Amino acid sequence: MTLRWTRPANHDNTDAGINHRGRPMLVLGLGGFMHDYNAALIDTATGRVAMAEAERASRRKHHTIQAGEDLMAPIETCCAALGVKAKHIEAVVFGHADHFACKDAFRKLFPKARFADIDHHRAHAAGGFFASGFDEALVVSLDGFGDGASCLIAHGRGNTLTELSRTDDKNSFGLEYLRATFHLGLGGYGSEGKTQGLAPYGKPVLFDAYMRHIAVDESGHIVLAPELQSTSSDLAVEGGYLNTQILTNAFLDELGPRRIDPEPMTDAHNDLAASIQKVLEEVLVRLCAWGKAKTGCDTLVLSGGVSMNSSANGEILKQGMFKRIFALPMASDRGIALGAALAFIHQDLGLPRFFALDHVFYGGACEDKAAEKAMKKAGLTPRRVADPYEEAAQTLAKGGIVGWVQGRSELGARALGHRSIVADPRRAEMKDIINHRVKHREWFRPFAPAVLAERAHDYFTFPEGVADLSMMTFTVEATALAAQQAPATVHVDNTARVQVVDGRTNPEFHRLIGRFAELTGVPVVLNTSFNDKGEPIVETAEDAVRTFMNADMDLLIIGNVVAESVRKG
C-alpha cells in the first residue's frame, strides 16, 4: 500500500519509538534517484540512525541509478550499521513523488513493506528542520528541481512543517546557477562549487543586469523573467529532448558562446562567476527576509542543494538576521533519504522528535589489518604506530601532505577530518601544490581551514553561538592572523569555509590539530577531501591507498597504520 502525504501532523503521541500499531518500526528512507542515490535507516525503537551514500561503495561520483543494478548496497550498509536485517524493514519512504523506474524495483525488493512518497522539497525541508534540533524555525529549501519545484519556504514547529511558498522549476534559481556554471565551462551538476570558488576573482559587473530579471514576489516565490528561463530551441522542442537545452537562456546567450574546457578563462568569465554568486546571495537574503517577516522566526534552517553554497550561507550569517542558523551539511540530494524518513516518522506516524544532527560520521570504519593489507598490496611499507597524531603532525609541520583516515567516514560532500587530505596552511603556495599535484584540479579552487574551536575566534570572524561551524557549511571572514599564519586556507577575498573542530564531536581530528599547534603555534590545518578529481571521497583502506598512490602526498595514515610515499621513500 502506498501512503500519500495525508496529514500535517500535530500529534500528541509521546511514546517515542512506538508506531501506531504499538510496535517499534524500521523506517527506510531512499532518495537521490536523479543523482546521489542514498539511504537512511531509522529504528524508531531506539532512535538510532544509519545513513549511506551509494557512491562510496560504487566509486561513481554522484552515483546515478542504472537500470538493472543492485540497489541494495547502501541499504545493506545501513542495516549492518544498525545490526538489523533488510527483510525486517517495515516502511520504505521515497524522497521523490515523481514516478521513477527504480521505485518499482524497490517495491519488489521489499514485498512486505509499506511505501510512502514524500514530495522532494518536503523531504529537503524535513531533513533540515528535523535534524536541526530546533523546536521552531523558518525553513528555506532552495534547489535545482525536483517533483516540479525548485524552492520551498516553510514554517517548522515541533512535528509540523507548514508550507508557506513553493516556487516551480521553471523559475529555478538553482538551475540558473547551474546554467552559469555550464556557460563557464566548469562542468555541470556538482560543479557549482567551482563557480563559487572562482567568484572572488571577478567583479560582479552583471549583478544589476541579472537583478532586473529576478524578483522575490510578495508571495515568497522566485520569479525569473523570460530572459533567464531555460530556452529550448525550436529544434529541441520539436525533438523532445529538452534536457540539454535547459542549460541555456537568452541572458547567457547574449554574453557570447559558452566556454568549453580547456579554453582559456578570461576576466569576463570571472565576472560572470562573481555576478551569479552575488545574485544568489541577494536572492537568498530576500527569501529569508520574506520568510522571517511571514513567520516572525529568528531561527533559520537552510536546506536544498543550493545551500551547499557556503558563501551564500555565510552572507546570511553575516547579515545578522537570525539568532540561530542550521545549515544541513548534506543539503543536496545526498541527504534526501534522511529527510524522507524523518518526514514520515514525525509527520505521518506522528512520533515525537528524537534526532539532532551534530556530526556526519555515519559511514564505515577502516580496520588496521585492512589498512596494512591494502598498503602491502600496493607496494607500500606499512608500520603500526602508537601515536598516529604525532606522526601526522610532525610531517605537517615539515610542510608535508598527509592522507588521513580515522574513524567512521563522513556523510555528504565535505571531508571533516575522517577522510581528509591534510596539509600545512602556513605555506601560501600549498594551495597551488595541492590543486596541481594532489587533486589535479583548477588552480583557483580554495581550501578550507580546520581550526581548534577554542582558538577559532582568533583566526575567523563570526558571531558566537549563532551557527554550528563544525561541518564546513559557512564561509566567514578571516582575521589578519589567519591571513598571516594560515594563508593557504584564506581565499583571495579574505574569506574561508571554516571548520571549527571541537573535542567532543570530532576528538581525533581535534587531537591532530592540537598536536600541530603545539609544534608550530598555529592551531589550523588545511583540510580537503581525500579524493582525486572526479572521484568520491575515499571510503575503505583500499580506496585510500589507491588515491594516495595516484597523488603526490607524503604520508598515508589509516588508523594506527602509517606508510610513506614510495616517491619520497
Added chain:
Amino acid sequence: MPGFGLLGRFVAKARAVGFRTALRQGLKNRLLDPRDTLPLARVNRAGLFAVSADAIHEQEKQAIRASSLMFDASRVEATYPLIFEYQGRIMRYAFRPAAKASRGLVVLFHGHDAFLHMGPVRAWDDFDLLAPWDTFGWKRQGSWFWGEKGVPFVEELVQALIASRRAPGQKWFCTGGSMGGFASLWHGIKHGADGVYVMCPQVDLAAKIIDFGAENKNNPYLHLKGEIGGPPDLLALAKEKAELPPLFLIQNQHDHVNPFADHAWKLLEVYNGKRGWYGLRIHPSIGHGGDGKQEEAEMFFALILDKAPPKRFER
C-alpha cells in the same frame, strides 16, 4: 560470502531480503526478460497512439524530470574527457578501446547538443569506440560534424581525429542518431566507412533550413550555410559515389522531426538506384527516436566483417 560466486551472492541476498525475494530476483536476472529481447515490447505505447506532439513533449518532460538525464546532460564534458588539437582548434572526445580484441574502429556521433540517442558512451566488446563532441555550430550545440557558414572545417577536424585513432588498414564504422545519423552517413559515405548504422537521420539539410524558417535566427541549420557555400548535400554525395557502405537504418513510423519520406527514404532511393546494401527497420511509434541500440550496431558491424557483404549488391 566472498569466493563463492553465484551461490555466495545468492546467500548474501537471501540474508538481506529473504529467501523468496532473493530467489525471485535471481530467476528474473538469470532468465531472459521478454521486454529486453522483443523490439515490439519496447514500443512507446503512449507515443504509438498519440495524436498530439505537445502531449508527447509533456510526457517527455515528465520522464526527463524523473530520470538522471538532466544530470548526465549537464556533465557532458565528463563524457568526452580527451582533447584533440588540430590547426588551432580543439575537439573533446572519448575513446574506449575494445574490451576484447578489436575488430575495428566505430565512430559514435551524438545528436544535436550532445544528445546521445544511442545511449551513454561505453566500451564495446569487439570494437574500439571513438566519440567526438561537436561544440561548433549554432550556440555551440553542433554543426552536424561538418562546419559552419559553408566551410567544412569540422569535417576535417573529425577526419583528422579518426586518422589519429585508427590503425593503418583498420576497418571502421559509423553510428549515431539524428544529427549523429547525418554525420554517420556523411562521413561514412564520403570517407569510405565499412558500415553505417543510423537512427532517425536528417538527410536533406537544405530542406531543414526551409522547414525552420530561413529568417529564423534560432535556426540551427541556417548556421551551416554561408554567403557562398550551402549546407552539406548528402544526397548529391551519395549519388556521386560509385560504392556505398553497407547501411542499417532505423526510423520511427511517424518521426515528426525527420519524416521518413522527406529524409531517409530519399537516401534509400539512391541506395536502390546504385544497388547499395541496406537494411531498414520501421519502428511502430511516433517521435524522434527509434529502438536502435549500440548492442545491435555492434552485431551489425560484426556481421559485416563476418559475412563481408559487397559494397555493391549484385542481383
